[in-house]
Amino acid sequence: MTGGGTGPAPGAEFQPDAGAEADVDVSAVESTGSGAHAAPRRRRRRIRTAVALTVLTLTGAGVAVAAPWKSGSEVAQAEPEPKTGTAEVVRTDLTDTRVVDGTLGYGTPRTLNGVGGGTVTWLAPSGTTVSRGKPLYRVDDRPVPVLYGGIPMYRRLDTPNTVGRDVRVLADNLRALGYEIGRQPGPGETVTGPVARAGGKGPATGRGSETDRDEAPPGGTSDGAGQPSPGSSGAGSEHSGPGAGGGGTEAGTGTGTGTETGSETGSEQGTTTGPVKVGSEDGVLTPSLIEAVKRWQTSLGAPSTGVIEPGDVAVLAGAVRVEGAEVQPGDPAQGPLLRVTATKKVVTVDVGASEVGDVKRGDAVTVRLPGGGSAPAKVTTIGTAARTSSSGQGLPGELKVSVTVAFDDPDEAGRFNAAPVQVEFGSESRSDVLAVPLTALLALREGGYGLQIAGGRLIAVETGLIVKGMVEVSGDGLTEGTRVVTAS
Numbered sequence: 395m396t397g398g399g400t401g402p403a404p405g406a407e408f409q410p411d412a413g414a415e416a417d418v419d420v421s422a423v424e425s426t427g428s429g430a431h432a433a434p435r436r437r438r439r440r441i442r443t444a445v446a447l448t449v450l451t452l453t454g455a456g457v458a459v460a461a462p463w464k465s466g467s468e469v470a471q472a473e474p475e476p477k478t479g480t481a482e483v484v485r486t487d488l489t490d491t492r493v494v495d496g497t498l499g500y501g502t503p504r505t506l507n508g509v510g511g512g513t514v515t516w517l518a519p520s521g522t523t524v525s526r527g528k529p530l531y532r533v534d535d536r537p538v539p540v541l542y543g544g545i546p547m548y549r550r551l552d553t554p555n556t557v558g559r560d561v562r563v564l565a566d567n568l569r570a571l572g573y574e575i576g577r578q579p580g581p582g583e584t585v586t587g588p589v590a591r592a593g594g595k596g597p598a599t600g601r602g603s604e605t606d607r608d609e610a611p612p613g614g615t616s617d618g619a620g621q622p623s624p625g626s627s628g629a630g631s632e633h634s635g636p637g638a639g640g641g642g643t644e645a646g647t648g649t650g651t652g653t654e655t656g657s658e659t660g661s662e663q664g665t666t667t668g669p670v671k672v673g674s675e676d677g678v679l680t681p682s683l684i685e686a687v688k689r690w691q692t693s694l695g696a697p698s699t700g701v702i703e704p705g706d707v708a709v710l711a712g713a714v715r716v717e718g719a720e721v722q723p724g725d726p727a728q729g730p731l732l733r734v735t736a737t738k739k740v741v742t743v744d745v746g747a748s749e750v751g752d753v754k755r756g757d758a759v760t761v762r763l764p765g766g767g768s769a770p771a772k773v774t775t776i777g778t779a780a781r782t783s784s785s786g787q788g789l790p791g792e793l794k795v796s797v798t799v800a801f802d803d804p805d806e807a808g809r810f811n812a813a814p815v816q817v818e819f820g821s822e823s824r825s826d827v828l829a830v831p832l833t834a835l836l837a838l839r840e841g842g843y844g845l846q847i848a849g850g851r852l853i854a855v856e857t858g859l860i861v862k863g864m865v866e867v868s869g870d871g872l873t874e875g876t877r878v879v880t881a882s
């Protein structure tokens with residue numbers, strides 16, 4: 395075409411108006427021939443390309459235009475506005491939680507030690523529960539049963555009217571096992587029994603009661619110089635388990651095979667008889683109790699001597715679950731023998747030393763179990779020693795404190811004996827506050843947040859704790875039950 399025409403100059407791009415038809419008719423410059431007419435065909439392709447780019451630009455802006463490659467009935471629609479709904483302002487309690495990784499199991503195992511001579515001939519299998527009166531292991535093929543109590547058998551009990559807390563443990567357990575033990579003298583009564591020979595402030599009882607600890611070494615007999623005599627032991631340890639009290643000579647302790655030396659020590663060398671006042675926590679080795687011991691020994695298949703040695707029983711706080719063995723049958727019955735745990739599943743959690751102050755014994759928590767379930771639980775123990783986490787969580791060198799969580803219903807712990815779990819601790823709470831869904835909040839131009847009352851005005855609100863999609867709010871005119879607009 396010449397320069398006076400309305401068409402595009404050679405080499406120029408055609409730019410259609412926004413309202414122009416998408417399919418531009420260029421038949422006037424198009425021919426079916428070749429050669430000089432090839433350029434107009436190329437221009438037609440360029441015209442279509444330019445139209446397409448313009449349509450895409452307008453469509454992106456939300457303007458509906460016809461596309462040249464679609465039929466006239468198909469148009470690009472503008473994006474719809476967000477849908478809205480309404481929600482009610484509620485009055486509720488909000489608790490923010492923090493989640494900490496933990497381990498499901500039976501708690502930290504502890505080791506039980508054997509005392510005295512002899513050879514281990516049997517051990518309770520791993521995973522079994524051993525309760526009062528049941529054997530935990532055997533020494534020289536004699537059973538060592540479990541008794542419940544807070545003080546171990548730390549001395550040989552063989553003399554009538556021996557007074558002490560260890561005697562009380564023996565008496566309470568035989569009664570609980572169904573044995574008739576006769577009457578026990580009550581607190582404040584006086585009996586004639588073995589006492590330490592005079593060697594200082596007068597006669598001593600040798601029992602473990604609080605009232606007489608200033609008179610003699612607790613749990614033992616005196617040799618006249620104020621020292622425990624051979625065959626006796628020191629005060630009872632707070633650790634339970636066989637032999638935890640220590641003490642005793644090789645011949646006078648162990649598995650109930652005490653020798654003449656042990657008996658001679660207690661009866662002739664360090665003690666005499668005299669009046670002994672019974673304390674509030676004491677028991678008395680009465681003749682009836684000794685007879686009950688003999689019947690019990692017969693039922694165990696042990697010699698019915700009526701004598702109890704420190705290694706004859708394992709005094710524990712309660713039933714235990716055997717975690718594993720430290721020795722094998724045939725090994726000496728001294729030192730570590732078994733690892734035991736609690737009988738109910740618990741969760742152990744390592745909490746940061748800087749955060750453990752927010753955790754209190756009895757706090758309610760939620761345990762997230764394997765498989766997606768959860769169970770309510772409570773904090774039962776909080777450690778007092780800070781150490782580097784054994785689970786590998788947290789920063790290197792970060793100090794952790796062990797916290798134990800027990801299930802409200804042990805059956806909800808599931809079938810796993812050990813598994814990683816998560817524990818939800820409540821870290822912050824708000825009681826009796828107004829709350830709305832988080833999607834109801836509107837950011838105000840002047841700053842802060844507001845709520846749009848359904849069918850009404852916009853009000854500014856103060857926000858507080860946010861928990862699981864709900865936010866604490868307060869503001870003038872905002873009341874429980876008010877409906878507000880939410881984005882949905």
